[in-house]
Amino acid sequence: SYVLTQPPSVSVAPGKTARITCGGNNIGSKSVHWYQQRPGQAPVLVIYDDTDRPSGIPERFSGSNSGNAATLTISRVEAGDEADYFCQVWDNTSDHWFFGGGTKLTVL
């Protein structure tokens, strides 16, 4: 089993920068993917392979991964960014997939 730890909540004012962390043992050696889930909707991929954005995702979304923590950064936060965010990795040893507990982003 591989444990991913996220803060339950992050709050940020509009126009500011939000940073959501995802901690895991030597997570820097794995590819981390991030999903946005708005209330009542399915998750949507916003960052893959640590730093890449799928087409259609604003440049305001970025990611990094090193050591024991990966970070999703949302610049110039907008009200529409308010959602739950989940990190996810694949463990190649077990061939199993793991998710973080999720972080609720609140835009003040």
Add this chain to the structure above:
Amino acid sequence: QVQLQQSGPGLVKASETLSLTCSVSGGSISGHYWSWIRQPPGKGLEWIGYIFYSGTTNYNPSLKSRVSISIDASKNQFSLKLTSVTAADTAVYYCARHGDSIVSLFDPWGQGTLVTVSS
């Protein structure tokens, strides 16, 4: 653009079997990995298991004894069965495709099905 459409009952009695189907449109089920993921109300996401189009499967150890995922390439769909359900299995269940070249990610996802286990 690939789309996933889920179907199946939203209410299952305790001790019975949960059955859901995911129909794939806009692309072929062949050549890809397909997973089921669930989310208990107000909680996080849990990977249930995957199936490769060839029929190879891999399941979450916590559910392995009760779960079965199958594929019907002729209908371009795959299915989930979870036996002996309890209240702890109440969740929104999602189907998802693994990435084209990056199989470690999930994209896209189905719309989700809330399955409630009743006593």
